[in-house]
Amino acid sequence: MWLRFALDLLTSRAPDRQKRRGPARRRPTSRPMRLEALEDRCLLTAFTVTNLLDSGPDSLRAAVEAANANPGADVIDFATTGTIALTSGQLDITDSLTINGPGAGALTVSGNHVSRVFGLAGNPTVSIADLTVANGWSGWRRFSGALDAQKLGGGIYMAGGNLTLARVAVSGNDASGAGGGLYVAGGTLTLDHSSLSGNEAHGADGFTVTGSQAFRAESAEGGGLYVAGGMVYVNQSTFSSNRAVGGAGNEADPCSGISAGDGREGEGGGIYVGGGAVSIDTSTFSGNEALGGNGGAGDYCPDAPSPINSYLPGGSGGPAAGGGIRVAAGTARINQSTVWSNYAVGGLGGDADAGSGVGVGGGLSIAPGVPPLADLDTDTESNTINNFADIDPNISGPYSAAVAGDFDNDGDVDGSDFLSWQRNPGVGNLSDWQANFGQSAGQGPDPAVPVAVTAGDFNDDGWLDIVWRSSTTVSVLLNDQNWSPALPGDNDRDGDVDGNDLLAWQRGGSPNPLSAADLNAWKANFGQTLPPTTSINESAVVTEGNAGITNATITVTLSADYDQLATMSYRTVNYIAMTSDDDYAVQTRALTFAPGETTTSVTIEVKGDNKKESDETCFLDLFNSRSNSLFTKVRGIGTIWNDN
Known part of the structure; x- marks a missing residue:
């Protein structure tokens, strides 16, 4: 039955649809197909947090652990306000979960300056709304030379899955390395109407063990957010007063022959893009700082035969780049945003003869790339002002002038942009697209053949689908792939429908980590034939x-x-x-x-x-x-x- 329904959709057989809706066809024809999804659905459980304790009955930790143990999506609500101070480590989320707070000003989940606040493991779909994530910490702790804490993501660390932060304040978090507020290694992060403020990534300072060895300083990237991979969407959010501070160099020890260390770089006070793809819309970056570390001090050896001749000079100051945003790799698209009053300042030299570091791109620093790694629309370009740096105080590095609506960055606005745009969280429908970007809602497989374009969520997966119709072809464009109606689901055209077809269909044959929308759309159209x-x-x-x-x-x-x-x-x-x-x-x-x-x-x-x-x-x-x-x-x- 589902196969006939899918074929009807693909061939757009309006008469058949009318028959199903007519009084004479009240038999349960399409309804069983819609109920079929219930076979996979796990029971959703709601948990209520009633106290501010770190652990124990009705605590947030107990609710998260119970939700992890209950397969499927669950919900956590709060019947309390105040600050939950974590004392026994971060809250690990391993299964799909929605956390609904009472408001960012009413509830704070604090890492208590001893641990991260949240960590995402596996591939869950997580939504956190209306609370504050504060005072998280992730960094070095040495006991007998062992490292027992990663130095990535002071407030939140995610390695995969899908995380949405809506009306969330991320503030006062600290990482000894990268991602003071958040670190994204993979998956999809959405920041919607949220704020990142007062977070810091700092590189470890160098130090000298007298008569032994020197430990060199380390760099810092992404005071507010570090993106190493995956997809990040930032919508109507603010980044303010975040800092990336490079470590200071070790002092010289001429009696042991150890030279002074150079200060290390600080990059991306607000955001550091080191991979993946970042899309920023209608957001503000202000008061963020990228600071290079100071060079280590020079010194004399008092025991040398000629102490004055034993002097080893101080180290150079570390460089700085991208007080507001640093794009070092990956891609960034920035639209209708404001970048102002951010700073990129190099570190000081360790003595009068040592050079200071150079700050570049106080507002925005973009590494060279072909094509350019960043696209800026004219609004963002004109609103990147009053930033400070030694070189290129506002914008440093090559970028492309983004065309409004050019979401696939190919220089024009057409149907492929509509497909990219519809995946953005919170976007509207076809009428919204046409109101913002004109009538370019699609172009048929053969530009010489006139086509009529319709759009709608034909498979109930939450995304808009486009159907092309002409006198010679009928095909559905979904997630960037043309589907042939000859055998629905046979996307690799080998005569059957199996796991390889999902790979060909998902993201154009170059799959990202699987999203819930992908999986649900596939199941709705082609059944349960899935690879592991x-x-x-x-x-x-x-x-x-x-x-x-x-x-x-x-x-x-x-x-x-x-x-x-x-x-x-x-x-x-x-x-x-x-x-x-x-x-x-x-x-x-x-x-x-x-x-x-x-x-x-x-x-x-x-x-x-x-x-x-x-x-x-x-x-x-x-x-x-x-x-x-x-x-x-x-x-x-x-x-x-x-x-x-």
Whole structure:
């Protein structure tokens, strides 16, 4: 029955629809198809928080843990106001959840300056509304040389899934590295009518152990938000008074032959884009700062035969870039936004002879790229004013002039832009599009053949669908793919409908982590024929050693066994650990699950040495799913403990 319904939609057989609605056809024809979705639905449970305690009955932690244990989407409401101070660690969310606060001014969830506030693991769909996320912390804690806390995302860390923050204040959070307020490694983040203020990412200062060794300073990126991957939508939100502060260099110790360290860079006071795609609309960036660290002080050795000749000079000040926004990689599209009174200031030299760092792009700093990494509309361009930096105080770096409505960045406004635009959270319908961007709602497969265009949510997945009609072709455009009505769902045109067709259909054959909209749309149209999902465990930790190779093992998991090969690729990605420093071996290889296999291991080859250096991290990414698997979590983290 569902197949006939799908075929009717694709061929737009109006007479058949009229028959189904007529009095003589009151039999339950389409209704069973609509009820079919209930077969997969888990029972939604509502939890109410009645106290401000960290844990125990009716606490927020108890509600989150209960929601995690109850499969499917759940809801948490509050019957209390005030501040919930977390004392036993961050709140981990692993299943789909809606948290409805009483208002950002009425309820604060505080990390108490000892932990993050929220962490998203797995691939949940999470909505948090009407509360404040404050005083979170993520950074270094050393006990016997071990690192027991990541330094990413002081307030919120998300590695995947879908997170919406609506009318949420993220303030006063701190990360020792990247993402003072939030860190996005993957998935989709939506900031809607929210604020990020007073958050800070700071690099660790260098220091010298007299007569022993020097620990060098580290950089800081993304005082408010750090985007490493995934998609981020920012709508009618504010970024104010956030800071990215590079670490100060270590002092010189000439008696031990240790030179002063340079200060490190501070970049992206408001937002740092290091990957993925960011879309910013009608938002304001003000009073944010990117600050380079100061150079370490020079010094004499009082025990030297000629102390004055033993002087080692101070280190140079660190550079700064993008007081408001720094786009270093990935892409950014900024429309109808204001960037004003932000600062990019380099650090001071460690002595009179050491150079100071240079600040570039007080408002917006964009790394070189072909094509440019950022698109700015004329409103944003003209409203990026009164910022401060040594070089290019307002905008530094190449950018494209965005055309209103050009959401796929190809220089024109047409049907493909409509498809990109309709995915944006909170967008309207076809009439809204036409009111904002004209009548360019679509162009047929053959521009020479006149077409009539209609739009509507034909598969009840929450997205608009476009149907092309002409005398020779009938096809549906959904999520950027033309569907042939010859065999609905056969998107790879191999004569059957299986998991590979979902891969071809999802995101044009180059799939991102699976979204709920994708999955529901597929099920509504083509049934339950789905491939398993692939995820990578979060981290692996190894001690470096003084020589040879030590393997850091990261497990990759398939959600269910499958009767066909599942193939993809993986690669190592530099972060603090660098292949150029010979910290580990670069790898880009294929990964295959044999039929029936559900787990496999990938190793990062860590190279031992006698260097005295900080603990370091690198990433292991999954990409290029070629058959029979969908990605849900695509990044693992390898941590290398230095034992010297």
